[in-house]
Amino acid sequence: MTLDMWIAIFILFAAILLFLTEWMRVDVVALGVIIALILTNLLTPQEALSGFSNPAVLTIAALFVVGGAIMQTGLAGAIGRRILDIAGSSWVRLTAVIMVTVALLSAVMSDTGTVAVLLPGIISLAIGAKISPSRLLIPLAYGALLGGATTLIGTPPNIIVSDLLNEQGLTPFGFFDYTPIGLVLLLAGTSFVLLVGRRILPDYKATTEVQRVETPEELVNLYQLSDNLYRLRVRRGSNLIGLTLAEASLRRDFDLNILDISRADQNRHTTLYEDAVSATGSQESKSSELTPETVFQFNDTLIAKGEVTDITQAAARWNLGVQPARADDEDALISNEVGIAEIVLPPRSSLLGKNLVELGFGSRYYLTVLDIQRPGSEGKLNLKDTSLRFGDTLLVQGPWKNILDLRKKRRDFIVMGQPETMVGSPARAKAPLALLILLGMLFLMITNLVPIVAASLIAALAMILTGCVSIDEAYEAVDWKSIVLVAGMIPMSIALEKVGLVNLISEWLINSLGNYGPLIVLAGLFGITSLFTQVLSNTATTVLIAPIGLSAAQKLGIQPYAFMMGIAIAASMAFATPVASPVNTLVMGSGSYRFVDYLKIGVPLILIVMVISILLLPTLWPFY
DSSP, rough: OOOOHHHHHHHHHHHHHHHOOSSSOOHHHHHHHHHHHHHHTTOOOHHHHHHOOHHHHHHHHHHHHHHHHHTTTTTTHHHHHHHHHTOOSSSSHHHHHHHHHHHHHTTTTTTHHHHHHHHHHHHHHHTTTTTTTTTTHHHHHHHHHHTTTTSSSHHHHHHHHHHHHHHTTSOOOTTTHHHHHHHHHHHHHHHIIIIIHHHHOOOOOOOGGGGGOOSSSHHHHHHGGGGGGGEEEOOOTTTHHHHHHHHHHHHHOOOOOEEEETTTTTTTEEEEEEEOOOOOOOOOOOOOOOTTTOOOOTTTTEEEEHHHHHHHHHHHTTEEEEEOOOOOGGGGGGGSSSSEEEEEOTTTTTTTTTTTHHHHHHHHOOOOEEEOOOOOSSSOOOTTTTTOOOOOOOEEEEEEEHHHGGGGGGOEEEEEEEEEGSOOOOOGGGGHHHHHHHHHHHHHHHHSOOOHHHHHHHHHHHHTTTTTSSSHHHHSSSSHHHHHHHHHHHHHHHHHHHHHHHHHHHHHHHHHGGGGGGHHHHHHHHHHHHHHHHTTHHHHHHHHHHHHHHHHHHHHHSSSSSHHHHHHHHOOOOSSSTTTHHHHHHHHHTOOOOOOHHHHHHHHHHOOOOHHHHHHHHSSOOOO
16 A cells, blocks of 8 residues: 555545535535645646546536426426326326336436426325325335436436446447336336335325425415415504514514515515516616515505414504405415425435524525424424424425525425426426427437537537526526536546556455456445445445446456446435435425335345346346
8 A cells, every 4th residue: 555545545535524424515525625636646737627527527517407497497397297197096006107207207307306396296196096195205206216227317327437438448338228227127116116115115194284285376275374464554653663674573573474565655565585677777677675674664564474363462562553465465475476385404404403593594595484394293383493304394485586596505405396487487488499409419319429418518508599498597407516526526536546546446356256256246336336325425426436346347357338337326226215315305204204214115125226237237238
């Protein structure tokens, strides 16, 4: 072991420790890896920064844009709902159709986006069929993970291993090279869930009717939001006049949410957001922004949501006139500009352990939390002092653009459904065009007329130029944290190879398992990868282990394709824990799942996938 090897090992294990503990964001860790490799002279600056120009990274970024356009136009939801129309009401048929549907969509777009789009509809189907959502949502998540393994662009690990093969002068995987093994695994996974899963899937009673949502209008009805709307008029002698919204503390003291303010003297409304100023600088369409600094004035009419006792107490305290809400006051809840949505808190959200007051949620996100639903809790939670937990579902109200902004904060929030289709964007009418561009991209990839990176970039540019997604929305659609993670870990794999660690580890693997044949080595690689992917991201796992698999194949004197495909498949089989994949986290709250539920069905499924892959891959991709 040389000094450079020890330095590389230290950097690698420090990165893994930070990934596991999440003391820092994963993209910050990846940037730290790049800097450490440069400062220790393990890599030149050009080598350390090469990940940002890597074709796999550019391909993944472009596919994020394409997926964002598919979501933005509502195409994904329309396709999913059309297929689910044939689902019927029996558990067997529902489960089979759900797993196949989500797998088909995940084959060409983000599995997390697919599950987020279909989840509300699946819950509605479950309730309508009198089936507990917990019987359907793990199959939904697992179907998405299995579907990602069916095409080259289904999941980042598939792209990463293909690009590695290309870098080594070997023939990269084609678009449908994953399809034979992927379809077999999808069939096996679906069969396992139908035959065995039906006995071990939990049958939890839905904790709340709120889970049956698909549209904002349904949310209004299911949460009975219109029942708690009132008009409060600021009288001449009210002590509220001259105070700011923050100083009045209506939320803290009386549990009141001020959704809108109407000012007769200005003949307009003050809302929780500010309309965009036109490009010419004109402010004709601009309305005042309701912020913590908004000052109350005489004769303001407040559209408030709260219990009648709280409304009465606040009116007495501040000398306000109470009036019943009008029919059009519900516009303060939902319009083309403002609306409501459910957001789920993932396991590493920075909000966990804090209440809304401590977070200053409204001031920070310009949204109002109207309700909190917690798996396993049937009582109404106090909005002021409830400490947030993993799996909590928050009902938020405010500008659609602010709701969409939460999607950028993937560590803290998972946004349910498709709020982007409610903004009134012209892109909604361009779903057919988005479908044509998607089909064109697939055609280019399947026929190999251009490299995969070129096909994905062409499709992304076409989505922007045709208005299926704006340039700003395209930037927002890219998960930059994932991009930086991959771009930062590729130099780490280069460093491991440069200092000789990849060669050393592959020799150890060959010495330990090589005498038993390449099939056992494949099993070892599959097992190590599937274990790592339960705690690390599938992309980081693939970037680190794929070079080891390639080196091991070269030392054994065999073709590397079975090893590389096995690593990619194993990296996507994140079934065993709720934090192994975002899709597992996404369904946890709605299904009221516990950690052990994933273990009971996920571990056997991983073993089944492993056995099938080990037996089938050498047949599809012979060693010799």
